[in-house]
Amino acid sequence: MLNYSIFFLILVGIYGVLVLGLNVQWGYAGMFNIGVGAFFAVGAYASAIVTTPLSSEHLGGFGLPFWVGFLMAVAAAGSIAFLIGLITLNLRSDYLAIATIGIAEIISQILRNERWLTNGVRGITRIPRPFRGWIPGQDTLLYLGLVLLILLVVYWASERAYCSPWGRVLRAIREDEPATMAAGKNVLKFRLQAFVLGSMLMGLAGALYAHFVNFISPEAFQPEFATFIVWVMLIAGGSGNNRGALLGALVIWGVWSGSELLTNRLPAQWTTRAGPVRVLLIGILLQVILLTRSQGLLPERPPKPIWLPSAGRRQDLSPKRDPAE
Amino acid sequence: MSHLLQLLIYGLVLGSIYALGAIGVSLTFGILRFANFAHGDLMTLGAYFCLSFVSLGWPIALGGIPAALATALCAVVIDQLIYRRLRREAPVILLISSFGVALILRSLVQIFWGPNNQVYRSGIQLPWRLWGLRLKPDWVVILLGTTLLVVALHVFLQRTRVGKAMRAMADNFDLARITGIDTEGIILWTWAIGAALACAAGIFLGMDTRLHPTMGWRLLLPVFAAAILGGIGRPYGAIAGGLVIGVAEELSTLVINPAYKTGVAFAILVLMLIVRPTGLLGGRA
Numbered sequence: 001m002l003n004y005s006i007f008f009l010i011l012v013g014i015y016g017v018l019v020l021g022l023n024v025q026w027g028y029a030g031m032f033n034i035g036v037g038a039f040f041a042v043g044a045y046a047s048a049i050v051t052t053p054l055s056s057e058h059l060g061g062f063g064l065p066f067w068v069g070f071l072m073a074v075a076a077a078g079s080i081a082f083l084i085g086l087i088t089l090n091l092r093s094d095y096l097a098i099a100t101i102g103i104a105e106i107i108s109q110i111l112r113n114e115r116w117l118t119n120g121v122r123g124i125t126r127i128p129r130p131f132r133g134w135i136p137g138q139d140t141l142l143y144l145g146l147v148l149l150i151l152l153v154v155y156w157a158s159e160r161a162y163c164s165p166w167g168r169v170l171r172a173i174r175e176d177e178p179a180t181m182a183a184g185k186n187v188l189k190f191r192l193q194a195f196v197l198g199s200m201l202m203g204l205a206g207a208l209y210a211h212f213v214n215f216i217s218p219e220a221f222q223p224e225f226a227t228f229i230v231w232v233m234l235i236a237g238g239s240g241n242n243r244g245a246l247l248g249a250l251v252i253w254g255v256w257s258g259s260e261l262l263t264n265r266l267p268a269q270w271t272t273r274a275g276p277v278r279v280l281l282i283g284i285l286l287q288v289i290l291l292t293r294s295q296g297l298l299p300e301r302p303p304k305p306i307w308l309p310s311a312g313r314r315q316d317l318s319p320k321r322d323p324a325e
Numbered sequence: 326m327s328h329l330l331q332l333l334i335y336g337l338v339l340g341s342i343y344a345l346g347a348i349g350v351s352l353t354f355g356i357l358r359f360a361n362f363a364h365g366d367l368m369t370l371g372a373y374f375c376l377s378f379v380s381l382g383w384p385i386a387l388g389g390i391p392a393a394l395a396t397a398l399c400a401v402v403i404d405q406l407i408y409r410r411l412r413r414e415a416p417v418i419l420l421i422s423s424f425g426v427a428l429i430l431r432s433l434v435q436i437f438w439g440p441n442n443q444v445y446r447s448g449i450q451l452p453w454r455l456w457g458l459r460l461k462p463d464w465v466v467i468l469l470g471t472t473l474l475v476v477a478l479h480v481f482l483q484r485t486r487v488g489k490a491m492r493a494m495a496d497n498f499d500l501a502r503i504t505g506i507d508t509e510g511i512i513l514w515t516w517a518i519g520a521a522l523a524c525a526a527g528i529f530l531g532m533d534t535r536l537h538p539t540m541g542w543r544l545l546l547p548v549f550a551a552a553i554l555g556g557i558g559r560p561y562g563a564i565a566g567g568l569v570i571g572v573a574e575e576l577s578t579l580v581i582n583p584a585y586k587t588g589v590a591f592a593i594l595v596l597m598l599i600v601r602p603t604g605l606l607g608g609r610a
Contacts, residue, residue: 032417034362034424091598093417094360098549099598102591105546113584228428235421272440276432283429287407290422294414 006144012253013147014208019233019245020151020158021201027240027300028167029194030174032093035100037226038107039199042080043073043206044216045111048124051211055126058119066130070207077203078196080107085195089188104227111218123217127210147208151246154201158242161197163303170194171240171302228279229256232286238296247297256282327457332575338464338533340551340571341471345526346544347551347563348478349519355495355558356515357412359419363403364523365541365548366430371396371524372531372540373438379445386466389528393521399430400520401513409509427542434538443536467529474525475564478518482560487514495558546587547574550594556604566604569593 018040025031047069054061088099111118118124131142161167169190172180181187210216220226229252237248259281263274270277289296346368353361374395378388403426411419452459482488490511494501502508523541530540551570555562570590577589597604 030417032420087595087599091595094420095553095598095602097362097420098360098546098553099591099595101549102546102587102594105543105587106585106591109584109587113582228424231421231424273436276435276440279428280432280436283425283432286425287422287429290418290425291407291410294418 003140006140008253008257010140010144010147010212012250013144013151014205014212015230015233015249015253016151016246017154017201017205017208018230019237019249020154020242021198021205022230022234023198023239023242023245024158024161024194024201025198026234027245028162028174029170029191030093031089031191031195031198032097033100033195033198034097034227034231035104035107036202036230037221038100038104039077039081039202040206040209040226041107041111041216041218041221043077043203044210044221045118045124045206046076046203047073047207048127048210048216049117051128052124052126055119055124057122058115058124059117060124066128066211069211070204073203073207073210074200075203077206078200081196081199082192085192089191089195108218108221111221118218121218123215123219124210125215127214127216129211129214143212147212150204150208154204155242155246162242166190166193168302229282232282232289234296235286235294236289236296238298238300240300240302241296241298244296244298244300251297252282252285255285329576329579331458332578333572334458334460334464336572336575337568338467338571339575340568341467342526342529342533342567343544343547343551343571344564344567345471345474345522345529346548347555347567348560349523350548351552351555351557351560351563352491352495352515352519354552356491356498356512357408357419358498359416359423360549362420362423362545363426363430364519365543365545366427366434367396367400367520367523367541368527368530368544369434369536369538369541370399370430370527371520372527372536373434374524375528375531376438376443376445376536385445385528385532389525392528393524396524396527397517397520400516404513404516431538431542438536438538440538445531445536461533463532467533470525470529474522478522478560481518487511491515543587546594547571547590550590550597553594553602554597554604559604562604 018036021039022033022036025033047066049058049060050062050064050072051066051069052060053063084100084103088096088103091099112121114120129139129143130146132139134142169180169185172183172185173187173190177187209220213220233248233252234245235248236252237246238244256278259278260274262281263270263277266274266277346364349367350361350364353359353364371392374392375385375388378391379385381388407422407426408419411422450461450463452461454460482492490501490506491514493504493506494508494511498508501511526544527541530544534540547570548567551566552563553566554569555564555566570593573593574586574589577586581588
C-alpha cells in the first residue's frame with residue numbers, strides 16, 4: 001500500500017509538471033496546444049538518449065548523469081517549441097490547435113521510423129533511475145522527493161510568473177489581442193516565450209517520466225491520449241489557476257487510477273476493453289465539467305490591482321510598479 | 326511515367342476520401358464557427374456501423390445507407406446533448422468539448438467492435454492491369470461514389486430550401502436568422518449531412534485500407550488542411566482542397582519516406598494559413 005501511494009504520488013507529480021506547463025500556454029496565454037504528448041515524448045527521449053549506456057540499437061552511449069538528461073530534455077523540447085512557434089503562433093487559436101495535431105503526428109512518426117535515433121517501436125530500455133543504491137530499496141522514495149522538489153520549484157516559478165507584468169501581458173493577449181497590440185506589446189514575442197516555456201516544462205515532465213519507468217516506446221506517448229488526460233486535468237482543476245492545475249492533476253489521476261478498480265470488476269470477457277471504458281469515463285467527466293462548471297474546481301483569480309483595499313494575500317506578490325509600462 | 330500516373334490516380338482516390346470529410350468540417354465550421362475535432366471519429370463510427378451490416382451479409386453499398394443514417398443520428402444527438410448547451414460559450418470551449426467527444430466515440434468503437442484491425446471482406450482483390458498501371462476495382466467504386474455524393478450535395482445546396490438556408494447561414498448567420506430561417510433546425514441538417522458524408526468517407530477508407538479505431542483521427546489533419554485550403558465554409562472549395570492534398574501527399578512519396586506523408590498536409594496547411602488564410606476560393610479567414 002505504501003509502495004502504491006509512492007508510485008501514485010510520483011505520477012501525480014509528473015502530471016502536475018505537465019499540467020503546469022499546459023497552464024502557461026493555455027491558462028495564461030490562451031494558446032491551444034494539442035501536442036502536449038509530443039513535447040512530453042521529446043523530453044523523455046532526449047533524456048533517455050544522453051543517459052543510457054552504450055547500445056547498438058539507438059543513438060546513445062553517453063551515459064551522462066541524470067541532471068544532464070533533464071537539462072537536455074528541457075533544451076530539446078524548448079528548441080522544438082521555438083521552431084514550431086515561430087511558424088504557427090500567428091495563427092488563431094483553433095488553427096493553432098489543428099497545427100499542433102500535425103506536429104504531434106509528425107513527431108510520433110519520427111519516433112516510430114527513425115530507428116537509428118529511437119530504436120523505433122521497440123523503444124529505449126535501461127534508462128537509469130537516479131539515486132539507485134543510495135539507500136538500498138528506497139530509491140523510489142528518493143525519486144518521489146526529487147519529483148516533489150521539482151514540482152514545488154516549477155509551481156513557485158509559475159505562480160511568480162502569473163503575478164508578474166509578464167503574466168499580465170499574457171492574460172491581456174488572451175482576453176483581447178488587438179488591444180494588447182495597440183498598447184504596444186509584441187504579441188508574437190510574448191506568445192513565443194509562453195509557448196517555449198510551457199513546452200520546456202512538458203519536456204521536463206517527460207524526462208521525469210522516462211527515469212521513473214526506465215523504459216520508453218512510442219506506445220507510451222500516444223499523442224491523443226497523453227494529451228487528452230492532461231487537458232482534462234487542467235479544465236477540471238481550473239485553467240489559469242496553478243493550484244487548480246495541481247488539484248486537477250491529483251483528482252483526475254485519482255479518478256483514472258480509481259476507475260481501474262471499477263474495470264477490474266467487469267466480467268472476464270470485458271478485460272480487454274477496460275482501457276477504452278476508462279477513457280470513456282474520463283471523456284464523459286470532461287463533458288460534465290464543461291457543461292456544469294466550465295471554470296473548473298478552483299476558478300482563476302487574477303491578482304487584484306494593488307490600490308484596492310480588498311486586494312488579499314496576493315498583493316505581496318504583485319509588483320508595486322509595472323516595469324513593462 | 327506510369328509510376329507517376331499511378332501515384333496521381335491513387336492521390337485522387339485518397340483525395341476523394343479527404344474531400345468527403347472536408348465538406349462536413351467546412352459546413353460545420355462555416356455555420357457553427359468551431360473546428361469539430363470529433364469529425365474524424367464520426368468517420369470511424371460510420372465505417373464501423375457499415376461493418377456491422379456487412380457482417381450480417383449485406384453488400385457494402387447497401388449497408389452504407391443505414392450506416393449513414395445512424396451516423397447522422399449520432400451527430401444530431403451529440404449536438405443536442407452537448408454542443409447546443411455550449412453554443413453561448415467561447416468557440417474554444419466547444420473545441421475542447423469536441424476533442425472529448427472524439428475520445429468518447431473512439432472508446433465506444435473500441436468497446437463495441439474491438440481494438441484490432443478489421444476488413445469488410447477478407448482476401449485480396451486482384452487489380453486490373455492497364456498500360457502498366459495497377460488499378461483496384463475498389464478505387465473505381467470510391468471515385469464514382471464520391472462523384473455521385475458531390476453531385477447530390479450540389480443539387481441539395483442549390484435547389485432545396487434547406488440547402489439554400491444553409492448557404493445563407495454560412496454567409497451571414499445573423500442576417501439569416503433575421504430573415505426568419507429556423508437556424509436551430511438548419512444546424513441539425515448541417516450535422517446530419519456532414520455526418521452522412523463523413524460516414525461515406527469512413528466506409529471508402531475502410532474499403533481502401535482497413536478499419537481501425539484510430540483511422541478517422543489520423544485523417545483529421547489532412548481533412549482540416551483540405552477544408553482550409555478550399556476556404557472555410559465553402560463546400561466546393563473543400564472538394565478541391567481534398568483532391569489537392571491527396572495528390573500532393575501521394576506525389577511527395579517520390580522524394581520522402583511515405584511515413585511522413587502527414588508532413589505534406591501539415592506544410593500545406595501552415596503555408597496556406599500564413600499566405601492566404603481565406604483559402605483558394607476565398608472563404609472566410
